[in-house]
Amino acid sequence: MRTPILAALLSLVGLPALACETFTIGNLMIEHAWSRATIGADRPGVLYVEITNTGSVDDALIGIATPVAGMPMLHETVVMDGVASMPHAMSVPVPAGQTVALAPGGYHGMLMGLTTTLKEGEGFPVTLTFRDAGEVTVPVEVLSMRAEGPDCEHAGQ
Amino acid sequence: MRLTTFQKALWAAAGLACLAYGTWVLVADPATPPRAEAAFRPVFSLPDAEGRIRTEADFAGKHLLVFFGFTSCPDVCPTTLSEVAQVMDDLGPDADKVQPIFISVDPARDRRLGLAAYTSAFHPAILGLAGDEVQTRAAAESFHIYFERQDDAAAPDGYTMSHSPALYLIGPDGDWLRQFAYGTPASDILNDLRSRL
Numbered sequence: 364m365r366t367p368i369l370a371a372l373l374s375l376v377g378l379p380a381l382a383c384e385t386f387t388i389g390n391l392m393i394e395h396a397w398s399r400a401t402i403g404a405d406r407p408g409v410l411y412v413e414i415t416n417t418g419s420v421d422d423a424l425i426g427i428a429t430p431v432a433g434m435p436m437l438h439e440t441v442v443m444d445g446v447a448s449m450p451h452a453m454s455v456p457v458p459a460g461q462t463v464a465l466a467p468g469g470y471h472g473m474l475m476g477l478t479t480t481l482k483e484g485e486g487f488p489v490t491l492t493f494r495d496a497g498e499v500t501v502p503v504e505v506l507s508m509r510a511e512g513p514d515c516e517h518a519g520q
Numbered sequence: 521m522r523l524t525t526f527q528k529a530l531w532a533a534a535g536l537a538c539l540a541y542g543t544w545v546l547v548a549d550p551a552t553p554p555r556a557e558a559a560f561r562p563v564f565s566l567p568d569a570e571g572r573i574r575t576e577a578d579f580a581g582k583h584l585l586v587f588f589g590f591t592s593c594p595d596v597c598p599t600t601l602s603e604v605a606q607v608m609d610d611l612g613p614d615a616d617k618v619q620p621i622f623i624s625v626d627p628a629r630d631r632r633l634g635l636a637a638y639t640s641a642f643h644p645a646i647l648g649l650a651g652d653e654v655q656t657r658a659a660a661e662s663f664h665i666y667f668e669r670q671d672d673a674a675a676p677d678g679y680t681m682s683h684s685p686a687l688y689l690i691g692p693d694g695d696w697l698r699q700f701a702y703g704t705p706a707s708d709i710l711n712d713l714r715s716r717l
Binding site: 400402403408438442445446449451471474509510 | 591592593594595596598599601602605606633634637638641642666670674675676680682683684685686702703
């Protein structure tokens with residue numbers, strides 16, 4: 364915890380099964396926002412989230428911001444000809460009527476310049492900026508380093 | 521500019537080399553197993569976190585699950601190491617017949633950041649190895665895998681790594697048995713291993 368403000372933010376969202384709650388902005392539904400625990404703050408963290416566009420107009424995720432990372436960026440894991448690379452993604456399309464997942468092996472938020480260790484069971488806020496829908500801040504649940512995603516069925520949600 | 525015959529021959533040779541390389545790249549598609557290489561035996565000689573040199577011979581009699589990666593990799597590497605950890609848990613009493621190995625393609629930074637703490641956070645059985653540039657290249661070439669440092673001003677320390685993300689299975693005799701493509705579920709890896717143990 365670097366600052367009391369950050370500590371307050373973390374405690375505010377430090378509730379279990381946050382990743383299973385749904386948040387909405389306009390026609391967008393945001394759910395399953397999760398991250399993996401880190402060892403210290405020297406390696407980048409990750410952000411995964413699912414966005415469903417229930418509207419009839421395409422939108423796009425164009426930026427992410429969080430107090431736990433100095434330089435969060437959108438990336439996409441691309442495996443081409445048997446080689447994985449991780450180019451920046453300028454934006455992630457959120458087409459009308461579709462669900463887009465930032466998920467292992469595809470689009471993800473890369474949280475560079477972590478300001479704190481991401482600890483399992485804790486949480487942090489992330490502000491998602493959409494081209495048309497604007498900004499929405501949602502809590503991100505930190506799962507174990509071995510997690511493959513939140514287990515929302517078992518959480519009774 | 522007029523070219524001498526010798527220069528023309530050189531250009532022709534260069535063109536042929538490019539064609540040959542292109543063909544080799546196409547044929548040697550890393551997504552498909554190396555063909556006609558039944559006797560293919562990858563070798564490595566790399567220090568572990570304590571600096572002890574470990575080679576494939578140290579693990580004779582065991583199956584090896586080998587993954588090349590780097591610890592600053594936020595997506596691919598944790599995903600694969602999580603699968604490997606799950607496989608090791610699910611193997612139960614057979615787990616001691618399988619040695620999972622993580623070979624760093626970013627060894628200097630990984631040693632600085634702490635290799636053992638990283639691998640053991642996924643599973644205590646995973647052995648992390650990080651050599652020097654020459655040792656790392658030699659291991660990668662022996663496994664027929666690709667990695668490359670990519671300068672990226674926005675990345676931590678100004679670079680990131682691209683690398684072959686598959687998981688390689690080596691048999692108890694040291695023979696290359698197969699690879700599991702990135703994203704293969706732990707249950708599929710487990711079933712394959714169980715059929716061999």
